[in-house]
Amino acid sequence: MDYPLLFSAYIARHGQQGWSRQRLLHECLRSAIRQGTLAAGTALAPSRALAEELQVARNTVLYAYEQLASEGYVHSDRRGTVVASVPLQSASAQVLPPAVQAGLAQRVRNLRTPPTALHLAGAFVPGVPALDHFPLALWRRLLDKAWRSLTPAQLNYGDAAGEWPLRVAVAEHLRAARAVMCDATQVFITDGTQSSLDMCLRALADVGDTIWIEHPGYAGALAAARGASLNVAGIEVDGEGIAPQPDDWLLRPPRLIYTTPSHQYPLGSVLSLSRRSALIEAACTAGALIIEDDYDSEFRHDAGPLSAMQGLADDAPVVYLGTFSKTMFPALRIGFVVVPAALAPAFAQMRAQSSARGRVAEQLALAEFLHSGQFARHVRRMRRLYRQRRDALVAALERHLGQHVTLHGVSAGMHLVLCFRDQSWSDVAISQRLLEQGMVAEALSAKATQGTLALQGLMLGYAQVPAEQMEPLVRQLAAALPVAHPVATMTA
Numbered sequence: 001m002d003y004p005l006l007f008s009a010y011i012a013r014h015g016q017q018g019w020s021r022q023r024l025l026h027e028c029l030r031s032a033i034r035q036g037t038l039a040a041g042t043a044l045a046p047s048r049a050l051a052e053e054l055q056v057a058r059n060t061v062l063y064a065y066e067q068l069a070s071e072g073y074v075h076s077d078r079r080g081t082v083v084a085s086v087p088l089q090s091a092s093a094q095v096l097p098p099a100v101q102a103g104l105a106q107r108v109r110n111l112r113t114p115p116t117a118l119h120l121a122g123a124f125v126p127g128v129p130a131l132d133h134f135p136l137a138l139w140r141r142l143l144d145k146a147w148r149s150l151t152p153a154q155l156n157y158g159d160a161a162g163e164w165p166l167r168v169a170v171a172e173h174l175r176a177a178r179a180v181m182c183d184a185t186q187v188f189i190t191d192g193t194q195s196s197l198d199m200c201l202r203a204l205a206d207v208g209d210t211i212w213i214e215h216p217g218y219a220g221a222l223a224a225a226r227g228a229s230l231n232v233a234g235i236e237v238d239g240e241g242i243a244p245q246p247d248d249w250l251l252r253p254p255r256l257i258y259t260t261p262s263h264q265y266p267l268g269s270v271l272s273l274s275r276r277s278a279l280i281e282a283a284c285t286a287g288a289l290i291i292e293d294d295y296d297s298e299f300r301h302d303a304g305p306l307s308a309m310q311g312l313a314d315d316a317p318v319v320y321l322g323t324f325s326k327t328m329f330p331a332l333r334i335g336f337v338v339v340p341a342a343l344a345p346a347f348a349q350m351r352a353q354s355s356a357r358g359r360v361a362e363q364l365a366l367a368e369f370l371h372s373g374q375f376a377r378h379v380r381r382m383r384r385l386y387r388q389r390r391d392a393l394v395a396a397l398e399r400h401l402g403q404h405v406t407l408h409g410v411s412a413g414m415h416l417v418l419c420f421r422d423q424s425w426s427d428v429a430i431s432q433r434l435l436e437q438g439m440v441a442e443a444l445s446a447k448a449t450q451g452t453l454a455l456q457g458l459m460l461g462y463a464q465v466p467a468e469q470m471e472p473l474v475r476q477l478a479a480a481l482p483v484a485h486p487v488a489t490m491t492a
Helices: 003-017 021-034 047-054 058-070 098-102 136-149 164-177 193-204 219-227 246-251 273-286 341-354 360-371 374-401 427-436 467-480
Strands: 074-077 080-083 187-190 210-215 231-238 256-259 289-293 318-323 335-338 405-408 415-420 457-461
Touching (some): 003 021, 003 047, 021 058, 047 058, 136 360, 164 318, 193 219, 193 318, 193 335, 374 467, 427 467
Parallel strands (some): 256 289
Antiparallel strands (some): 074 080
């Protein structure tokens, strides 16, 4: 700890109050402890050494230490004077000065609070795969092989568009598995879907342009749209996916259309083939671009795969987004964007000027994972596992809540949605009650893209939850609902 810097900075802020040096040092150290600058368990400098550093009398330091001890901020042990464990001052309790508040851009003032790390694992967190089933030993071998193959030149900044072997592997995979029409020059590697969205929205629309986002929809798309200062229009979703009406095209024509056709987030509907074709045709007429987030496309449980929208028509006005966070693991932080061929040169120039470059070994290891067929084998294993877990969850929900909820989105993906038949129930209150019990069940009404959402319900991610745990977990969930005696038959 640089005590002279800490002390001089405190004096600069508070020295004008006329306090003695003893009180200034005491208040300085107490503030540093309460704010976490001096963390619990930190051994403070010996009094003689600190006095010499600060060029103050030793009695000044002894006074400060004694006052801190009497207030419970420090205690003595074999190491000397040690910072105690005390509640930290909440950052939210600190009021920003007006000048700082004025400096915050309007587009980031109303962003939703993201989940903390504690809320990203367990039952029923959506969007997180079965991490304990990932072939970690194989991945370590591929990484080791990639690192051993690197040349000194590859330790420099990499290609801003991504490593060429990975771009080739992604293009080959998409052509075979998703019927995407592309070559490697149209593929750009990103840090994940959110990174892809930020890049696309800033590149493909100007400030004030209109973007359609499904209502309810993905909060990440909403955040990216606000970050790009776009005008958001929420478009209703039904059982066949996004459902724009004639008035939407006339009264709020879009520049961009964001959709999750394979497994709508959050309701889980699958955009029908007829509606996919109609949306492409209408977008062409309106001069709009479709951003196809192929969320959960790999996990179709009750039917064969649907081709991506991007490949349904020659020169379709579709930008295709994908990620390996759901099929592999989130910490990989690798996604991709496939742009129309005509836009590829401009995207390459933009990426060269603005993107981060690196993580060469991880990209080369992923390319090998794809080329070797291991990725396809892993996805097949996960598809079987998630189907089993989906079946166990649905069966438990039918037994314990069948008369009180309806289920949506069970045919694909890694989560389903239960909607309350009694819409007087507050999904936000129930979600908070479950969170206090250690269960994450996100409130459906919080997924509103624009205005409010009439539906009340919960999102339940099941990919991380073993089938044998579904029964007790659903009983716990049922107990948190305002139902006296959950019935055991499904009448939906």
